Amino acid sequence: MVEIGGDSVLLEDRNGQCLLYDIRRMDKPRWTIVSKEPSFSINVTSQYVCLEQPKNTVRVVRICSGDEMPWISMRKNESFCGILEGNEKEEFYIVHDCSKNTNLYIIGRDAYERKEVPLYSYQSHQETPKHFVRHGRSLYATGDQKGVIMTQFGDVRVPSFKTSARQLRKNNKYQIKVEKQDKELKEALVENRRYESNFLKKKNMQEAEVDVKSVASQKDNGGPKIEDFAHIRDVGEGTYGVVAEYTSKRTGHRVAIKTLHRSLRYNEAYLIQREAINMAKISHKNVIHLYHCFSTQLHVYLVMELMTTNLSKIIESSGRLDTYDSSQVLSSIGEALRYCHFKQLIHRDVKPDNILISGDSIKLGDFGISTFDQGRTICGTEGYMAPEIITDMMYSYQVDSYALGVTLHEMLTTTMPFGDEKDGGKSKKWKFETNESFSEDIMEVLNGLLEAKPRKRWTMKQVLECTWIKKEEEKRELEIINDLKKMM
Structure with missing residues (x-):
């Protein structure tokens, strides 16, 4: 989640697409960036999004408009790790590593293109974190999602950044491997995850409603109703629903129908509709086949093959x-x-x-x-x-x-x-x-x-x-x- 002028937005990476949503609106993304290749990582500042792409390249997008900027091509033996906030000299700073040593480097975007000397060669220290930068499964800039500080760059927007970073390095010279818990960071991370979780729940609910209607229309063709089937016996219970044996009044074919009860609670409502969506996406001889899916205001019905x-x-x-x-x-x-x-x-x-x-x-x-x-x-x-x-x-x-x-x-x-x-x-x-x-x-x-x-x-x-x-x-x-x- 990112703050832009006091507004919260959320980024989502989905099947080669990077979508930016306004936290206050869930009906459609503010902008969408389509990529032929999946992004290895998404890194953000308050103004820019960097999508790490194959062939050691980085795609740069302005958050406010979705406009693309020139791509960054990382040099041989160097790998992109993340970005930090910019200042009056640079739009943002690149964090990269080098296969020839174990250091991490901080350098301005323009300075990197001009092949200038990095602003700072990274060493670990402990300080109240301000930035999060991931590379693979490692989180270099602050800590894991439980508030453990692993490393911290400092704030490059402060003019005295280089001096203070060197001093922090000196102060913590013998404590590089030491980790500590930071209460404020932990609380901030929990709060951030809660906002993201609530937002995604609501967005998933809307997508599920659309998807289940789409599944129903694709599977129905004739628009079947529960009245088109004769109940024979209850078979058992599944997740969020009852399974019963029915016979088609038109064909005489015996089927199993799972009746999913809609709920006003976000998590249950999403789950019962997700089953229809997920089953419609798979077809295999060893997976129960979904024949039809149709719904009413109160229920979602899954018509499946009958097993004894x-x-x-x-x-x-x-x-x-x-x-x-x-x-x-x-x-x-x-x-x-x-x-x-x-x-x-x-x-x-x-x-x-x-x-x-x-x-x-x-x-x-x-x-x-x-x-x-x-x-x-x-x-x-x-x-x-x-x-x-x-x-x-x-x-x-x-x-x-x-x-x-x-x-x-x-x-x-x-x-x-x-x-x-x-x-x-x-x-x-x-x-x-x-x-x-x-x-x-x-x-x-x-x-x-x-x-x-x-x-x-x-x-x-x-x-x-x-x-x-x-x-x-x-x-x-x-x-x-x-x-x-x-x-x-």
Whole structure:
């Protein structure tokens, strides 16, 4: 969020577009910049936006008008890190690093073009922060989003900046690695996130209303109504809605209809409409197919393919699955999740209740709390949530891997991998241990999926290429061949 003459605006990077919104108006952006390439980072001052682009270039835009300025081409061995406020000499200052050493440099935009000496070669110190500059996952100018000061440049708008920066460097010469908490910074960051969160909620609500109507019009063609279907029986409950079996009065085709109840609360209203939007964007043999979507003032209806049961009911009635059936469920849901992740969709609620089965078909359903790219919201089902969700960290596709690991353990044993602990094994630091006599191949999969550290956790590609699934398929083929031989 940026302040312009007392007005607050918010920048959003969406699929190669940079959009600037006025915090007081959510109906349309003030301006939009379209780019053929995604921006690696967006850095702002009160007057300029810098979009870091491929090929080591930086796109510069005036915030007040959306007008573009000449691009910045970074020199060889130098990488763009961010920008700082300008002064009477420079419109803004560039922060860049150099691959030849570990220093960061501050230099005016025009001075950089003229290849002049940098204003300052960066060294860490601690002082009340004034600027935030990110580079990759590192936040150089102040601290992380919890108020820990990592580094601080000082204010380049002050004439004595260079002198004071050198003095700060001298004062903190032996404290470069020391971090400290700053109460005011922490409160400012929390307040800033709250403004952004409220703004995005309202904006998402408006977009959801438009998108769900668009989805309905694309799916309907004839404009179906709930009166066009005959209710047979209730099947169960999903996220924010009830699922029931219906028959089409026109075709006799049996379908499942999920009735989503609208709410006046922003978060619930957005969630129930987001399920329709997300399901309409995906189409895969192992994902429940959405036939139609239509809505009334009180409800949103999702007409989906009908499945006879779910994995949870099978485990409850028949007990643990054999290794072959477990491997088939793992393979099918792994394919579904790999497709979803390719589409940048995180399911966030993988569990036996949401794995639907009919004959030989195994499909993933209930996209009520799915989200795109990454999330921060604590959501999901107790026992299936990954450590990074419980500890309120930023997370991505790896949370689905963890939930699939919990589901696999439940298929093989009918129990959760961490017992009945509500913290999901937190008291054991999420270390997976078992008394079950699993094969080495199965243990490899469980350890890979239940890895506490997201960066080490298995991806769906690793799941689908694992030795265990291949061996189970080969073993089943051999059994079929032997049965045929006995019949001859």
